[in-house]
C-alpha cells in the first residue's frame with residue numbers, strides 16, 4: 001500500500017537578472033494514504049503546479065522532501081503518471097502507440113502490451129480510435145488518451161495538473177465522471193490540481209486548499225459524498241454546503257493573490 005509523505009517541502013525560484021526571488025511554496029506538510037483522491041485547490045500562482053512537479057520529480061525542492069513508500073523522490077519514474085492541461089501526446093504516434101509508450105520502454109512483450117492497451121482503450125472510451133493520430137482527436141479525446149497512457153504503466157500515483165482546464169463544460173463534466181469511475185474501480189492514489197471549486201468537490205475525497213502566494217496548505221476539507229458519484233450529486237445539500245464553504249476560503253485567497261500583482 002503506497003503512502004505519500006510531504007515533509008517541510010518548500011520551493012523558491014531565484015530572481016532573474018538580480019531581481020527578487022519568488023517563494024512559490026512555503027514549507028508544506030501533507031500525508032496522502034493509499035487510494036486517496038486528493039484535489040488541490042487554490043488561486044492562480046499559489047504553487048499548485050510547483051508542488052505537483054516536485055512530486056513528479058520534474059523539479060527539485062529548496063527545502064524538505066517527498067517520500068513515496070519511504071523512498072525520497074528525486075527524479076521522474078514509472079511509479080508516477082502525469083497528465084497536464086495542455087495536450088502532451090506524442091504527435092508522431094497513434095492513440096494505441098501513445099498508450100503503449102511506457103510499456104514499450106519497459107520492454108514488455110508485444111502480446112501483453114496489446115492486452116493492456118486494449119483494456120485501457122476500453123476503460124477511457126476510445127474504442128474505434130486506436131489508429132487515429134492525436135491531431136485527429138478532440139481535446140476531450142486527447143485527454144482520454146493521456147489518462148490511458150498514464151494509467152497503462154500502473155503507477156502508484158496519478159498526478160493531474162488541471163487536466164480538464166481547456167475543455168468545454170459538457171466535455172469537462174463527462175471527463176470528471178470518467179476519471180471518477182476509473183478511480184472507483186481501480187485502487188489508485190490520485191492528486192488532482194484544479195482552480196475549479198465544483199470540480200474539486202465532485203471528484204475529490206479530500207480538498208486541500210492552498211493560500212495565495214507564497215503558497216502553503218491552508219485547510220484540508222473532507223468530502224463526505226457517497227460513491228459511486230453521479231453528476232446529480234452536484235444538486236445535493238451537502239454539495240452546496242461544501243461549495244459555499246470552499247468559495248469563501250478561495251475568494252479571500254484570490255483577493256490576496258490579485259493584490260499581490
Ligand SMILES: Nc1ncnc2c1ncn2[C@@H]1O[C@H](COP(=O)(O)OP(=O)(O)O)[C@@H](O)[C@H]1O
Pocket residue numbers: 013014022023024042043044045046047048049050051213
Ligand atoms: N521555473 C520558474 N521560475 C521562476 N518562477 C516560477 C517558475 N515556476 C513557477 N514560478 C512562480 O512560482 C509561483 C507559483 O507558480 P505555479 O506553481 O505555477 O502556480 P499555480 O500552478 O498554482 O498557478 C508563481 O509566482 C510563478 O510565477
Ligand SMILES: [Mg+2]
Pocket residue numbers: 048049050
Ligand atoms: Mg498551474
